[in-house]
Amino acid sequence: xxxxxxxxxxxxxxxxxxxxxxxxxxxxxxxxxxxxxxxxxxxxxxxxxxxxxxxxxxxxxxxxxxxxxxxxxxxxxxxxxxxxxxxxxxxxxxxxxxxxxxxxxxxxxxxxxxxxxxxxxxxxxxxxxxxxxxxxxxxxxxxxxxxxxxxxxxxxxxxxxxxxxxxxxxxxxxxxxxxxxxxxxxxxxxxxxxxxxxxxxxxxxxxxxxxxxxxxxxxxxxxxxxxxxxxxxxxxxxxxxxxxxxxxxxxxxxxxxxxxxxxxxxxxxxxxxxxxxxxxxxxxxxxxxxxxxxxxxxxxxxxx
Amino acid sequence: xxxxxxxxxxxxxxxxxxxxxxxxxxxxxxxxxxxxxxxxxxxxxxxxxxxxxxxxxxxxxxxxxxxxxxxxxxxxxxxxxxxxxxxxxxxxxxxxxxxxxxxxxxxxxxxxxxxxxxxxxxxxxxxxxxxxxxxxxxxxxxxxxxxxxxxxxxxxxxxxxxxxxxxxxxxxxxxxxxxxxxxxxxxxxxxxxxxxxxxxxxxxxxxxxxxxxxxxxxxxxxxxxxxxxxxxxxxxxxxxxxxxxxxxxxxxxxxxxxxxxxxxxxxxxxxxxxxxx
Numbered sequence: 001x002x003x004x005x006x007x008x009x010x011x012x013x014x015x016x017x018x019x020x021x022x023x024x025x026x027x028x029x030x031x032x033x034x035x036x037x038x039x040x041x042x043x044x045x046x047x048x049x050x051x052x053x054x055x056x057x058x059x060x061x062x063x064x065x066x067x068x069x070x071x072x073x074x075x076x077x078x079x080x081x082x083x084x085x086x087x088x089x090x091x092x093x094x095x096x097x098x099x100x101x102x103x104x105x106x107x108x109x110x111x112x113x114x115x116x117x118x119x120x121x122x123x124x125x126x127x128x129x130x131x132x133x134x135x136x137x138x139x140x141x142x143x144x145x146x147x148x149x150x151x152x153x154x155x156x157x158x159x160x161x162x163x164x165x166x167x168x169x170x171x172x173x174x175x176x177x178x179x180x181x182x183x184x185x186x187x188x189x190x191x192x193x194x195x196x197x198x199x200x201x202x203x204x205x206x207x208x209x210x211x212x213x214x215x216x217x218x219x220x221x222x223x224x225x226x227x228x229x230x231x232x233x234x235x236x237x238x239x240x241x242x243x244x245x246x247x248x249x250x251x252x253x254x255x256x257x258x259x260x261x262x263x264x265x266x267x268x269x270x271x272x273x274x275x276x277x278x279x280x281x282x283x284x285x286x287x288x289x290x291x292x293x294x295x296x297x298x299x300x301x302x303x304x
Numbered sequence: 305x306x307x308x309x310x311x312x313x314x315x316x317x318x319x320x321x322x323x324x325x326x327x328x329x330x331x332x333x334x335x336x337x338x339x340x341x342x343x344x345x346x347x348x349x350x351x352x353x354x355x356x357x358x359x360x361x362x363x364x365x366x367x368x369x370x371x372x373x374x375x376x377x378x379x380x381x382x383x384x385x386x387x388x389x390x391x392x393x394x395x396x397x398x399x400x401x402x403x404x405x406x407x408x409x410x411x412x413x414x415x416x417x418x419x420x421x422x423x424x425x426x427x428x429x430x431x432x433x434x435x436x437x438x439x440x441x442x443x444x445x446x447x448x449x450x451x452x453x454x455x456x457x458x459x460x461x462x463x464x465x466x467x468x469x470x471x472x473x474x475x476x477x478x479x480x481x482x483x484x485x486x487x488x489x490x491x492x493x494x495x496x497x498x499x500x501x502x503x504x505x506x507x508x509x510x511x512x513x514x515x516x517x518x519x520x521x522x523x524x525x526x527x528x529x530x531x532x533x534x535x536x537x538x539x540x541x542x543x544x545x546x547x548x549x550x551x552x553x554x555x556x557x558x559x560x561x562x563x564x565x566x567x568x569x570x571x572x573x574x575x576x577x578x579x580x581x
Contacts, residue, residue, distance in 0.1 A: 029408055041316070041437045102328070109325050124340075131540070132552040179332075237427060265428070274436060
């Protein structure tokens with residue numbers, strides 16, 4: 001999402017133009033007050049303590065000691081983190097595996113004149129309310145929902161499948177949110193990949209599969225990495241799908257364990273313990289920053 | 305641009321591949337559209353419970369929606385917060401994008417990264433962070449807080465989109481205006497701004513959508529006056545009603561209008577059609 005650098009400095013009528021400061025000042029001040037300050041506050045409040053349900057300013061490591069000691073004993077937070085890592089990574093991989101062929105079809109299969117419409121149709125769901133889409137998925141995936149009714153009628157299954165309130169349902173919800181974004185990223189990358197290279201590869205005798213595997217796929221690597229980063233950040237930070245479709249403690253291979261984001265939300269809703277909630281959120285920030293840095297390092301092509 | 309097919313030499317197996325591809329495309333579209341179709345169809349279903357078989361048509365859930373009024377009231381709140389937040393973010397975003405696009409200065413790259421960062425911090429974290437600050441400022445639980453915090457998360461999209469549009473502007477355009485005697489402000493007002501209008505309108509649309517749909521931050525900072533997603537969330541927990549399908553259908557109608565705007569404004573910018581106007 002960064003800007004392509006200007007190719008050359010522009011000759012302005014007035015190099016010392018004050019426009020620069022007039023343009024930047026509002027946004028810098030605004031983000032300073034309403035973005036940077038809250039984030040610093042978040043970190044600071046994580047060190048506060050709570051007495052009689054009131055947050056007391058100060059500096060104590062109690063929240064963190066408590067959270068980390070529970071990582072190894074009662075394990076609620078540890079399992080929630082593990083669950084999040086598991087759900088977020090599998091959902092992201094699934095999203096890319098499902099959307100890549102879709103984007104490929106959009107670029108190379110759909111006729112040029114229909115492409116804009118096809119893309120628009122694919123990102124259309126993104127424009128309707130996420131929480132209502134999740135509600136609709138509830139209707140579909142419920143024990144007596146459309147999906148089970150259909151399968152029972154077709155006699156594919158004898159008993160309704162338990163999908164709702166599992167992390168499988170959570171994944172479906174997140175996937176549905178993620179798919180339009182991933183499709184758009186992959187579509188743009190694939191569409192802008194150098195056609196001359198593809199033609200050259202074909203002309204030099206490569207099969208279609210070789211052209212895809214050795215030329216197109218490497219060309220689209222940045223798009224895959226950006227999609228993966230979006231996928232991880234969105235699914236690790238997502239609250240709604242885990243609650244609405246996962247039922248709070250969605251069953252998964254680890255057992256019925258909530259996602260970390262659900263724990264953070266419930267911690268606040270249940271106890272309004274802002275210091276503890278802040279400490280948990282800070283931990284999530286740090287983990288995501290590490291993942292982001294690793295991802296960006298990966299997407300940086302090695303210099304030759 | 306002409307379409308170049310991966311398949312320069314069509315054979316029977318490629319036709320089969322094509323068929324599989326089209327089936328796949330259809331399947332994915334079904335997956336993408338399924339929840340929305342479900343909402344729309346069941347908003348007219350007579351039975352209280354959205355299950356098959358179909359029991360008949362009704363409009364009573366729409367009646368319920370307006371009689372109860374709570375969701376409609378939240379829709380009202382959302383319908384002033386989101387356009388206002390989108391407008392504020394777009395103005396701030398345009399100013400920043402213009403400076404970043406036109407000027408070279410020390411720390412420019414750093415600044416453009418810093419300004420984009422709010423979009424990669426999960427709303428959950430921002431929600432907790434905003435609550436911490438706002439509760440100190442005695443601002444929590446107010447509608448204005450949702451507006452103030454939403455602007456933060458909308459600025460990055462505005463900067464990115466308007467910046468993209470500006471980067472597609474021929475550099476000589478502004479210089480030509482100066483050479484013809486326009487002042488900086490005149491060139492900005494009469495040349496750069498008109499050029500940016502698709503980007504500005506597109507980013508407003510996108511920002512509006514983000515704000516209109518944002519749940520977690522609004523959940524943390526809102527009090528009794530809830531935006532629509534927060535109100536829907538409370539409904540999901542307490543009293544499930546087919547009125548949710550009805551409001552879903554109404555929102556989908558709004559979003560179709562937005563989509564037309566997206567089709568006209570955003571997609572050309574994203575696809576980089578430089579000579580569109």
